[in-house]
Amino acid sequence: MSGHKYLQTVLFAASVIAIQLATFFTGTGHYLTQLTMSGYYSLVIIGLCLLIGYAGQISIGHAGFFAIGGYTTAFLTTYDLSSVKAGAVAGLLSKTGMLVTREDLYGGQALSLHPWAACLFAIAITVVIAYLIGGPVLKLKGHYLAMATLGFGTIVYKIVLGSEKFGAADGISDVPGFLLLPGLEVSGKPSMRVMNYYISWGLVIAGVMLLLNLVHSRVGRALRAIHGAEDAAGAMGIDTAKFKLKASIIKSVRYVAIVAIGGMANLWGSLIMGFILNFLSLRGYFGTYDDAVFGAILIAIMLFAPEGLLRRELFKDVRAFFSGKKPREGRQ
């Protein structure tokens, strides 16, 4: 990393802290809930930013990965294994200490997978799916690529919607908190608000630094980094217990909109736009016109300001942007 990127990252971290302090001093601590969520969405956005901006690939099924990671963790941490305790798999999990007993909704005892184990499993399964899907999908281009990714997102959505076990249209609620360290818990509890805000944006900073570094390497490795970011987003974004998980595939398009308006090859631009738009949307400022706003943004950007967003030399520009050097001649 060259110097000015460190500076950018430090500035970013400083503004994250400044925002928290601002909510503290203005007594608007309740905003932190939405600020935290926009942090998690931002993880998806920087992943997508690199996919569209760096690799020039459109994905309109991106929230599919988010949903796979989220639903896997939520399902594993809430599914009661008491009845299959005697089974071989459950027995093995129990012996390795991967099961936890907790109180269920009705005050009874429920036995389910430890959040950490569930999270690792969710990451693994998302990576496998991303790998299996990514190989053939990324060979496609243009309309075919767009449709294939839309199709992928829709499949995930339909499977969730058709499965009682995933809560169908209601999603899975009552997901337990996610203990990072003793006293450091990812959850929706109001007392944990400040901490969760920092966990969320800390992950974003870590993600940004990871991507800034990996972007220097060859395309293949960068693309793998992008998948990594998706998976991290998918696995981490959901553990905040109170937020009901709902199939959010439709939201894929808004991620594309955010990346478009932020500047497709502009990680920081996407991050800032993602932060602002997600926050406004989560606070309900767009009211019932929420999706319409994102649709309008998408059209307006593409009609009036496609330059800088969809250029052919995008690839080189991104390299130049991230390395601070002048773009090299020819494709790498």
Next chain:
Amino acid sequence: MNIDFFFQYLVAGITYGTIYAIVAIGFNIIYNTTGIINFAQGEFVMLGGMISVALHAFVPLPAAILAAVILTMMIGAIIEILFIRWLANPSVLRMIIITIGISILVRETALHIWGAGVRALPYFTGSEVSAISVGDVHVSPQVLWVIGISAVTVTGLNLFFGRTLPGRQMRACASNRNAARLCGINAKNMVTLSFVLSAGIGALAGCVVSPITYIQYDSGTPLAIKGFTVAILGGLGNSMAAVAAGLILGVLESFSIWIMPTAYKDVISISILLLILFVRPSGLFGNKEAAGLKEF
């Protein structure tokens, strides 16, 4: 396997397949004249259904359908003129994103006008329970309406593209836009016309199918994905092949209920889409080499 059930599923498959074929033809018309896949194609179907239901409260059924089709055609024209006509050589990616944006806006507008409820036209003849029985196989009269109107539409389109001047002008633009221009064809108007036609066909499909499937503000996207699957399956741009492909997909989907829960029906057809895209993007009836030269 019960033979009566077999025919019942077959008829259901053919019904849905016809609708998918009509949506696919809508895709093909616009693709042929512009090289664009209109991601808002499903919204035309939704609009046709919703507008006709709304109008049917005031006017008789045939008038409501006719008015809905005409209104949707006008909406198609407005969309083309506002968002597409004035763009000079837009890239494929740009057009994809614009049409996706349009589909969101249309969908959200529909949500604000009609709400999230499910709507349907009444059966054109008879009711939900009436059936034409052939042996032990019962066919709803609406199924015959769907298949009949679709057949008439396809035949009409063939005549339009083969025999009439605007139809032939559109084909000229499809095969070589610059050459068509040199012959004095207004290529821009042909693009508008393709949107109008495609919107009209979609709207008609939405009207005839709504008594069976019901329609709501977000019915468009699934239909668009399936229509696109069929268009690809038949080979992009080939409307007659789309009919065959539509029937194949419809029947496959219908029989999938045997091995999977109904809720996963869409998963089958989208998996077929992904499979075709990965394995044979030129389609079942398309020429692999010719497809390689096209810009998707």
